[in-house]
Amino acid sequence: MDLIWDGVTEALRLIFSGDSYVYEVTFTSLLVSGSATLIALVLGLSIASFLAFRAPPGRTLALSAFNAGMALPPVAVGLLVSIMLWRTGPLGQLHLLYSRTAIVIAQAVIATPVVAALSTAALQGLNPNLRLQVLALGASRWQAALLLFREARISLLAAAMAGFGAAISEVGATIMVGGNIKGSTRTLTSAIVLEVGQGDFETAIALSFILLGVILVLVTLFTVLQQRRPPA
């Protein structure tokens, strides 16, 4: 218990003393996971709209793949992205390995199936005639999609939170493709792994509390947005 309490105190000290290392890894975490979530949202919502509204042949198969993708092992994703980004790999010429962009790619690969699967379920839960009604009101395809997203916003924001959660809590792929380089690709999660490896449990616990705090603040903001009454 003492160790945890010391960790909490250390976390508060690090935050309020303006420790540049902590702010830097927190910023990196937010930047890469925020970007990955945005990419996952764009891809996931596009996939979900296509699967839910167009009902293409093979939809069940595709949905099974995305549902399975929610349980995608991050280490396997990290390995796959690494192989793609290696100098001799298909995307090696981009020189992205061990960069923040590489982490964004890996986290987006992990978060996209989560967003896609949960968003498809959310859109399929809408009354199928609602889309026809919205189109009959004179909506273009884009207007119809936005209106339907708004109708399904509670479930879609839950999908966004799940996607963000999968991205920011991820560590295996982050280390594998990012290299855990201080000042560049070190995130809160990879920093915690490093501190534990070095036996500095106090700092590791402090960083864990900071990570939890960041997640709590962001998810609370999402939840407030989710539970807000719709504007008239």
Next chain:
Amino acid sequence: MSDPLLQLEDIVVERGRRRILEVPSLDVLPNEVLAVVGPNGAGKSTLLRVIGQLERPSRGKVLFGGLPISGNPLPFRRRMALVFQEPLLLDTSVEGNVRSGLSLRGVPANERQRRVEEWTARFGISRLRRRSARTLSGGEAQRTSLARAMVLEPEILLLDEPFTSLDAPTRESLIDDLDAVLTTKRVATVFVTHDRTEALRLGDRIAVLMGGNVRQLGTAAEVFSSPVDSEVASFVGVETILPGRIRQLSAGLASVAVGDNTIEAATELQSGADVLVCLRPEDVIVSALADALPMSARNHLRATVKRVRPSGPYVRLELDAGFTLVAHITKQSLEELALSPGSNAVASFKATAVHLIPHRPG
């Protein structure tokens, strides 16, 4: 007759190998209410979706104002409005819902406000404008849905069984309001329903859709008193449909042999023709044996009461006159005539109340 506002030409809708709809030709005239009646699964909603540019037919074309609709259907969709059976309101206020189509169509804010105020008042929902659509009753929600469609001032209004899910008093009052609106605005309307009474109430012309085909199109009087075949007859409420043959013809009055009986009917058909004799239950007058019989009625058949069944405001009698004959009488008449199963009575009806449909015996 004015040029049609909307025309369907050779429309076919197929799903897989199943043909859902086949309409070689159907016009919607300016200012008319075209009621499309038919049983469930007849293809009514598909027809409406094809007209509303929400479903592409497998074949054929839709012409709006004489011009074929092709390419992007959005501009044409924006000239129409559609109300579904369910209100399908958005999760916002009543006002937000009524305004939604105007916003999507880019109507300026001042005009939007004016129209929302006008139409919420017309449908009696002004006091609900700030209420969340989720808290509305079924009737209030459907009023909102109708206001949301009418506020668009469409050139064609499409109604897909908008009263079906409402209780009887709510339905009556909403039909009254819609009737008043349609009478004032004279907007061309295609009104799909399985309810014959609603079709009679609102329709200027009636199309009977069965098995994906328009089986009959005409005024309410034509469709309801002269159905083209036995299925249409049965659907429009003709309960007595009997096979017979025209034995004799004299000055437009036919003697039709039905079993051992002879029925007189006004017709233009030829002698010797096999026919179906159609008779609406409200056209059959039932009297006690001792009563003086109505003089202008050409047909008087001795019958025995088989079944007595209350049916809403009247009583449905099944009579055995050598064949089964159905009659509707009031509860008062039932009591006065003291009829019960096994009673003897006389069933009378005019020759003009009998509708003969040419029919090849099976």
